[in-house]
Amino acid sequence: MIKFWRSSTARFITLVFGIELILAAGMTLTLRVLTRGELERDAKSYAARLTQELGPVYLKQGKEDFQKLAALRILFSEGRATVILMVDPKGKPVAGNLQGWPPSAKPGWSEIELYRNGSGTPEQMGILVTNLPDGSRLLTGQIIENDRRLSRIVDRATGTALIFGLPLALFAAFAAVRIINARVNDIGETAKAVSAGQLSQRVWLDGSGDTFDRLAATLNAMLERIEALISELRIVTDGLAHDLRSPLTRLKVRLERAQVEDDEESLRSAITLAGEETDRLLGMLTTALQISRAEAGIGRDHFIAADLGEMIRDIAELYEPLVEDKGFAMEVATGTGPIVAMHRELIGQAVGNLIDNALKYGADSIRIATGETGGMAWVDVSDRGPGIPEDQRAEALRRFGRLDPSRTGFGAGLGLSLVGAVARLHGGTIELGDAAPGLRVRLSIPLA
Amino acid sequence: MTQKILLVEDDNTTADFIVKGLSEQGFAVDHANNGRDGLFHATDGTYDAIVLDRMLPGMDGMAVLGAIRAAGITTPVIILSALGAVEDRVAGLTAGSDDYLTKPFAFAELLARLKLLMRRATTGPVSAVETVLTCHDLEMDLLSRKVKRAGRPLDLQPREFRLLEYLMRHKEQVVTRTMLLEGVWDYHFDPGTNVIDVHVSRLRKKIDGDADTTLIHTVRGAGYRLGAGE
Numbered sequence: 001m002i003k004f005w006r007s008s009t010a011r012f013i014t015l016v017f018g019i020e021l022i023l024a025a026g027m028t029l030t031l032r033v034l035t036r037g038e039l040e041r042d043a044k045s046y047a048a049r050l051t052q053e054l055g056p057v058y059l060k061q062g063k064e065d066f067q068k069l070a071a072l073r074i075l076f077s078e079g080r081a082t083v084i085l086m087v088d089p090k091g092k093p094v095a096g097n098l099q100g101w102p103p104s105a106k107p108g109w110s111e112i113e114l115y116r117n118g119s120g121t122p123e124q125m126g127i128l129v130t131n132l133p134d135g136s137r138l139l140t141g142q143i144i145e146n147d148r149r150l151s152r153i154v155d156r157a158t159g160t161a162l163i164f165g166l167p168l169a170l171f172a173a174f175a176a177v178r179i180i181n182a183r184v185n186d187i188g189e190t191a192k193a194v195s196a197g198q199l200s201q202r203v204w205l206d207g208s209g210d211t212f213d214r215l216a217a218t219l220n221a222m223l224e225r226i227e228a229l230i231s232e233l234r235i236v237t238d239g240l241a242h243d244l245r246s247p248l249t250r251l252k253v254r255l256e257r258a259q260v261e262d263d264e265e266s267l268r269s270a271i272t273l274a275g276e277e278t279d280r281l282l283g284m285l286t287t288a289l290q291i292s293r294a295e296a297g298i299g300r301d302h303f304i305a306a307d308l309g310e311m312i313r314d315i316a317e318l319y320e321p322l323v324e325d326k327g328f329a330m331e332v333a334t335g336t337g338p339i340v341a342m343h344r345e346l347i348g349q350a351v352g353n354l355i356d357n358a359l360k361y362g363a364d365s366i367r368i369a370t371g372e373t374g375g376m377a378w379v380d381v382s383d384r385g386p387g388i389p390e391d392q393r394a395e396a397l398r399r400f401g402r403l404d405p406s407r408t409g410f411g412a413g414l415g416l417s418l419v420g421a422v423a424r425l426h427g428g429t430i431e432l433g434d435a436a437p438g439l440r441v442r443l444s445i446p447l448a
Numbered sequence: 449m450t451q452k453i454l455l456v457e458d459d460n461t462t463a464d465f466i467v468k469g470l471s472e473q474g475f476a477v478d479h480a481n482n483g484r485d486g487l488f489h490a491t492d493g494t495y496d497a498i499v500l501d502r503m504l505p506g507m508d509g510m511a512v513l514g515a516i517r518a519a520g521i522t523t524p525v526i527i528l529s530a531l532g533a534v535e536d537r538v539a540g541l542t543a544g545s546d547d548y549l550t551k552p553f554a555f556a557e558l559l560a561r562l563k564l565l566m567r568r569a570t571t572g573p574v575s576a577v578e579t580v581l582t583c584h585d586l587e588m589d590l591l592s593r594k595v596k597r598a599g600r601p602l603d604l605q606p607r608e609f610r611l612l613e614y615l616m617r618h619k620e621q622v623v624t625r626t627m628l629l630e631g632v633w634d635y636h637f638d639p640g641t642n643v644i645d646v647h648v649s650r651l652r653k654k655i656d657g658d659a660d661t662t663l664i665h666t667v668r669g670a671g672y673r674l675g676a677g678e
Binding site for chain 2: 275282283286302314317318319321322325345346348349352356
């Protein structure tokens with residue numbers, strides 16, 4: 001129980017409940033003060049009007065007219081219980097409905113208990129006392145007993161309402177907490193399911209875009225990334241294990257053969273072959289490492305602003321002799337710029353891999369171009385080979401994706417995966433197009 | 449005089465292989481198998497070069513390097529590391545190492561780089577006033593950017609010129625393909641061994657095409673060497 005009261009839920013309930021209580025009390029108090037004030041103002045202004053009307057009548061038109069008017073005002077009194085009393089300078093009543101001049105009455109506004117004519121009980125009344133120039137005194141006002149009763153009723157009613165309101169406020173507080181708890185629980189349940197291995201679980205969104213929805217969306221994005229990384233990791237591990245098996249087997253066979261080789265020359269050649277196989281294995285491991293680092297976003301802090309055109313010319317120049325040796329022509333169409341923030345080594349490696357790929361599948365010439373379109377800088381590597389029909393490009397693009405488990409043979413698969421990983425590291429894309437004839441691979445990375 | 453090399457490496461197989469290789473090359477090698485001993489030896493200051501593994505028990509390789517440099521010892525240091533990425537290489541170089549080699553490496557690569565470092569340390573940086581490089585009957589004028597073989601001018605592409613310049617500055621030394629890629633192209637990735645070979649074979653055609661003496665030699669399993677001798 002102590003634990004419950006220390007929980008956020010309990011604190012939240014207390015807070016909501018407290019706020020509701022303060023709100024209700026505040027409202028009641030305000031209502032009361034306002035009602036009181038309004039009633040008093042009304043009584044005062046009525047008394048003043050009566051004085052202004054009756055005073056001059058008494059002074060100018062005399063006693064009789066005053067008595068008539070006073071009787072009239074007492075009779076027809078706008079739904080109030082009017083009290084009037086006029087006494088002459090000697091204190092003798094002239095007209096009115098009070099049983100006598102109250103000794104405690106002073107000029108100005110006061111609230112006082114007095115007896116009306118023919119009444120046995122005193123009544124609370126608000127009165128305005130005025131001294132007239134000839135020494136006589138005028139008292140006007142109204143019974144306010146009823147007003148008091150009304151405000152007492154209001155007080156009692158609000159009190160009762162508050163008593164009924166308390167459980168309601170408590171209920172509201174619990175309800176609010178329940179709604180919040182339900183959403184938080186939903187998120188918690190999802191997280192629990194995910195940590196239990198159900199990686200595809202997502203938090204439910206109500207589409208309102210409120211804080212909870214945004215939190216849920218952020219969590220979902222995170223889960224999405226985690227799932228992608230994990231499945232990628234699995235594919236990389238599986239793929240790598242698969243890819244490493246055949247060169248390792250060849251290596252083993254070669255070494256076994258070297259063991260039984262008598263002839264020096266064959267022994268040397270077996271060892272050389274084993275060495276080459278080892279180099280290939282190391283190369284694959286390096287590439288796999290580069291891919292996983294790039295996919296993890298490592299290396300972004302090593303981006304430098306460089307002229308893409310110049311950098312690609314450099315790379316092309318590095319590969320040109322090799323390309324020509326393989327009997328291909330090489331065309332380089334790059335200008336100055338655009339200036340892009342990039343990982344120079346990785347972009348170089350990626351373009352190199354694309355050139356290797358073009359050498360493998362293309363025919364007679366390779367074209368390399370750079371440029372910029374719509375906020376993206378791009379490098380095109382085109383070959384004049386058979387190309388890839390449009391309906392098969394999406395499938396072919398998977399080879400640039402996170403390691404494709406279905407690929408056959410090593411090397412090409414890893415190389416293109418690295419190109420894709422480098423593109424993703426830069427927040428860019430890979431597109432396949434038609435070089436008419438041939439395949440055009442475009443590596444785009446965002447400018448600035 | 450025998451040159452002394454300090455090897456700080458905790459993996460005994462690798463260490464034995466390096467010690468054996470370097471001894472065969474005529475170097476005196478001391479081996480420390482942890483960072484503390486390595487630092488202790490290094491502060492002797494009598495070594496011509498230090499080969500330092502990056503991951504060491506006790507005291508991390510980078511910390512050892514920092515302590516060596518802090519002690520004012522300028523002995524060339526080459527870092528060995530399984531962390532091959534460019535950023536790790538940059539971290540190693542900024543911490544004060546002179547070169548960085550990724551494991552696994554070929555012994556020939558280590559040897560070539562060590563020789564280069566020690567030579568640089570003894571001769572100092574190539575003097576700025578040097579304007580003509582020569583090797584046997586090959587002559588390179590760095591100002592007019594002209595190359596002559598036995599007095600006959602050769603027509604070289606700018607990149608071929610820089611490749612030859614690198615070879616001539618390191619004549620009679622073995623330079624590996626990665627050293628060429630780093631020195632001439634300033635790249636640290638592996639573009640496939642063929643790429644550099646093709647560049648060298650083109651240069652060789654122009655330099656040695658119809659000469660009696662071959663100047664550019666291929667060193668089996670290591671790289672290339674420029675020089676008149678076999």
